[in-house]
Amino acid sequence: MAAARESLDDRPAAGAGGLAFAAPLHVRADPTGQGEAVAVAGIDDALAALCAAGPLRYGACGPERAEWSEAFERAAGAKFDRTPEAVETARRAFRAYAAAVGILITVRTC
Numbered sequence: 001m002a003a004a005r006e007s008l009d010d011r012p013a014a015g016a017g018g019l020a021f022a023a024p025l026h027v028r029a030d031p032t033g034q035g036e037a038v039a040v041a042g043i044d045d046a047l048a049a050l051c052a053a054g055p056l057r058y059g060a061c062g063p064e065r066a067e068w069s070e071a072f073e074r075a076a077g078a079k080f081d082r083t084p085e086a087v088e089t090a091r092r093a094f095r096a097y098a099a100a101v102g103i104l105i106t107v108r109t110c
Helices: 002-010 043-051 066-081 084-101
Strands: 020-028 037-042
Touching: 020 084, 037 043, 037 084, 043 066, 043 084, 066 084
Parallel strands: none
Antiparallel strands: 020 037
C-alpha cells in the first residue's frame, strides 16, 4: 500500500463533489498492519486504497475477499450515485474490509 500512500497524498480533498465521509477512517498504509496511519476521508481515498490493496485483496486460498468486493462495489456505486446514503454505505463497507484484513486503526476514548 506504499503506492496508495503516495496517491492519497497527491489527490484533491475528499470534500469535493459531496464524496467525503462524515468521519474519516484511519488505516495502516502497510499491508502488514504496521507503519504510519493514512486517513481515508472519502470515496476517492477508499477507491485508491482498495486498488492498491495488493495481497490484502485476496484470501488465504487465493479467491478475492468478499469484504474487498463489497467495499469496491459500494465505493464505485457511491462515486456515481453521490447521495449521502450511498457514501455512508461505502464507508461502512470499507471499514468492514479494513477491519477484516487488520489495517483499521480504532481510537478508544476513556
